[in-house]
Amino acid sequence: MTPDDMNANIVRYGDLIPCKTAFIDAHTPGSDQKENFTIIGGGVSESADQHVHISEKIGFNIGAAGQPPKCRNSLHSHRTAEVFFVLKGRWRFFWGRWGNAGEVVLEEGDIFNIPTGIFRGFENIGQDYGMIMAILGGDDAGGGVIWAPQVIEDAADHGLVLGDNGKLYDTKAGDHLPDGIAPMPLLDDAALATYPEPSTAEVVPGYVARYWDLVALSDTAPAKVIGADAKLRDRPGFEVDLITRGSAPTDMHPHSHPTVLMPMRGHWKLDYEGGSSATLNPGDTCLIPTGVSHALAPSMTGEASLYRIVPTEDPAGPTVRF
Structure with missing residues (x-):
């Protein structure tokens, strides 16, 4: 490989390009200061503004999330693996339908292989801007994000509507759902009942490494x-x-x-x-x-x-x- 070839395959931390409108909670107070990064692969962003650094499909995606203190990522689920390690800061991860089934605090270098099929969220509980690096399973990262119903309802109160095509529309900026596109339906009680509610004692031993x-x-x-x-x-x-x-x-x-x-x-x-x-x-x-x-x-x-x-x-x- 030539130096130019290799340099094209290196994404420098200082060159990461954030997206501040990547997901449905981008306007929701408490979550509106997030920065999301897609480093390798297509990622799971719901926004056309997301920059992809390396688009090659290699069997998994690499991304990152940067957040100031007290900023949180809302409850969601994935159909494939989601793994985080803490690059900077101190982070609390929580899970369950309402985020109260269990939680764990991760320090720098710790890694969390979050089980599929559960709602999960995370927040920066450190004193400075924090960064967590993400590995997402599959080339299409499982077909997107599944949001807890209250996240979609809260987002609508702040102008963001998720279409059933997986795309975001900002009604406060004059966007509207295109013809033939309906709002993303909320999960009903029967569907929600299929999402496990494991305790901290059930999750941490087999899914967290210090x-x-x-x-x-x-x-x-x-x-x-x-x-x-x-x-x-x-x-x-x-x-x-x-x-x-x-x-x-x-x-x-x-x-x-x-x-x-x-x-x-x-x-x-x-x-x-x-x-x-x-x-x-x-x-x-x-x-x-x-x-x-x-x-x-x-x-x-x-x-x-x-x-x-x-x-x-x-x-x-x-x-x-x-």
């Missing part, structure tokens, strides 16, 4: 974080590893699948075929195409860690439900 536990597991080999035989045993259509200084693959090697590198701490030197190299920093996202030989090593002393994600042949959704 950063420092993973660091300890990755001293000589990458820690298997999500996968059939990983710490979080699941088969959501991709596998996730944590790599640290002692487990970095320093020999040149190719992969038989696209590979995504997402640094968490430290600065990483990425060498790739052709004799060129690039430095990856926390918050950057790098897509290494299939068959491209590369090597990876921390470029400075100190703490260094990154998450590595690869697609698998499994369906884009977990095998375990409540």
Whole structure:
């Protein structure tokens, strides 16, 4: 690969382009300061304003959410996997029909493989702007977002209407539903009854991994974080590893699948075929195409860690439900 080829596959944290109108709660007080990012793949945005940095389909999507303190993402569900790790800040994740079935607080580096089929939301409970990085299963990210009924009702009070085509219309800006497009119907009681209400004790042990536990597991080999035989045993259509200084693959090697590198701490030197190299920093996202030989090593002393994600042949959704 030429340097230009590789640079086209690296999305720098400082170059991320946010969308502030990505979802139906974009005008709802308490959620109206969110910034959403689609880094790789089409994502699940409901807005035509969403910028996609790398549109290649690799079997999963990479995105991010940035929020100031006390800003929350409203209750929603996905048909496929949704995994978050905290890049910056302190975050509370909550779930259930009304968001009160259970909750967990994640610190920087912690990762949460949120079960499908439950309503979930999250908020920045830190003191500064926070960022969480997201992995969404499937090339189409499961066909969009399923909102709790109260979210759709609250949004309508603030001018945003979601059409049954999955697109947002801002009535306060003069938009209206096109002919043949009806408002997205609310889930009825029978449908809502199919959404589990697991407790914190049921969710956290099998779906949350703490950063420092993973660091300890990755001293000589990458820690298997999500996968059939990983710490979080699941088969959501991709596998996730944590790599640290002692487990970095320093020999040149190719992969038989696209590979995504997402640094968490430290600065990483990425060498790739052709004799060129690039430095990856926390918050950057790098897509290494299939068959491209590369090597990876921390470029400075100190703490260094990154998450590595690869697609698998499994369906884009977990095998375990409540």
